[in-house]
Amino acid sequence: MKNLFVGNLSFKATEGDLRGLFEAYGAVDRVNIVTDMGTGRSRGFAFVEMSDDEAANQATTGLNGKDFLGRQLNVSEAKPREARSGGGGGGGGKRDDFRRGRRGPPSPPREPRW
Secondary structure, eight states, rough: OOOOOOOOOOOOOOOOHHEEEEEEEHHEEEEEEEOOOTOEEEEEEEEEEEEHHHHHHHHHHHHHHHTTEEEOOOOOOOOOOOOOOOOOOOOOHHHHHHHTTTTOSSOOOOOOOO
16 A cells, blocks of 8 residues: 655645546545644645555655646655654753642742842
């Protein structure tokens, strides 16, 4: 099974459009157009899974650079997703603990600044 990346995709393209385009080369298992979480609009790229490796290679060769809905497609084999760190986070200092009602032992007195 090969997972293909389809870039420079028209924002008007639907999963049915892509499925029809790729099925000319072989059976398509899954089509996923990546959308923005906030707006639900297409982000301009998609992933197409094909079970037959030879058909996927032919689709890559035949469709890369082809005009589709007014844009030249960029089709290639998808690279594995890199592991990402947990991200976000932050906080956790004394001030945050105090705001959340978790008080620890009192801090030692501070030295004068001057």
